[in-house]
Amino acid sequence: MTVSLLYFAWVRERIGIGAEELVLDGPTTVGALVERLADLSDGHRAALADRGRLRAAVNQNFVGWDAAVAPGDEVAIFPPVTGGLA
Amino acid sequence: MTVSLLYFAWVRERIGIGAEELVLDGPTTVGALVERLADLSDGHRAALADRGRLRAAVNQNFVGWDAAVAPGDEVAIFPPVTGGLA
Amino acid sequence: MFRVNIQSEPFDIHDEHWRLSSLGPDVGAVVSFTGQVRDEALELEHYPAMALRQMEAVLAEARARWPLKGATLIHRFGRLEVGAPIVLVLTASSHRQAAFEAAAFLMDWLKTRAPFWKKGADGWVEAKAGDDAAAARWGT
């Protein structure tokens, strides 16, 4: 009953790790999950404080903060993407 | 006191030559010039009969039928262009 | 031939172009877009599985919208010096308009959907609002 968490770019740097697992009591939302994560460490709090600068994906699809998260999901938190160039 | 005439694509093929010179009495228009040219031979007539299918350039710029032609000019008559591809 | 790839190595634009231009007698137009590192060296981080998935989704969307004979999307990651190619988009079609529009669409969507992040000497590059606007012009 866990979710896999992935962090990228400065979110990863502030948290200090790129991946971790969290045990879930049951279904939740991405927003509620981020609130729980922010309490894990000072790094988590610094990385996750300003949700306006963050984006989320569940199972590799972009989602909003009210999206459902179930045990077994892969949840990624990262800044807006800046690929492609030019 | 001559103009140089250039023909391209099927205009050239119907007239039978790609270039010729014509003596001008004085300034004229491209349209009047084409009427005179049409009387030169059956090939000229066949090539120049349907002005809707022709385009003209004076000194390498596209012009309309009422454009002025002066001695020394280079006048080209041809079908609409079909370069570039795709 | 439709292909998506994510790699650290450079790509060979000549080989990639030739693969599309030689697809058959009904290819009349090939358009390429190459994005390259401007002004300062970069480190490109990405989310591999999601990047591949999003690039495949963007390519499928382009195929649904335009009659393409082939298309190639390549995105690099890792350390890239000034002038290094980062991204390649290639489209082949019978006619030029489909090839041009599909290539511009693919780039606009890649910019806003492919999970890549750039870090320069001054830190992480911020996303630009203009990119969302560019992607939005294609509808959703």
Place this chain on the structure above:
Amino acid sequence: MFRVNIQSEPFDIHDEHWRLSSLGPDVGAVVSFTGQVRDEALELEHYPAMALRQMEAVLAEARARWPLKGATLIHRFGRLEVGAPIVLVLTASSHRQAAFEAAAFLMDWLKTRAPFWKKGADGWVEAKAGDDAAAARWGT
């Protein structure tokens, strides 16, 4: 680097692309368009002096409209087999939108202004009304 050429020989897209992509650290985007012979071999006739003049005029217009770092226009003439490249348009800019728009503009204008005529097995190819419409979207 801005260059126009009319030639019977093939062009090397790799060399031409490299010339623009290596122009300097402020080049971020290079777009290429290649038109190639579709379905049947062609004979391309042209009006040399006017073709060069019109291609130079079209290039000057593109430079006035977009902040380009470089652009290349090459048009071939003579006998061309199926699959042979006929026309190459390359644009380099700091940003992708200028490179894309300028390349599409150059092709649309070339189609309606460059004095080339194609002859296939069934005779001379007729001009298409769609080409004038494509050129008209850029205004005059």
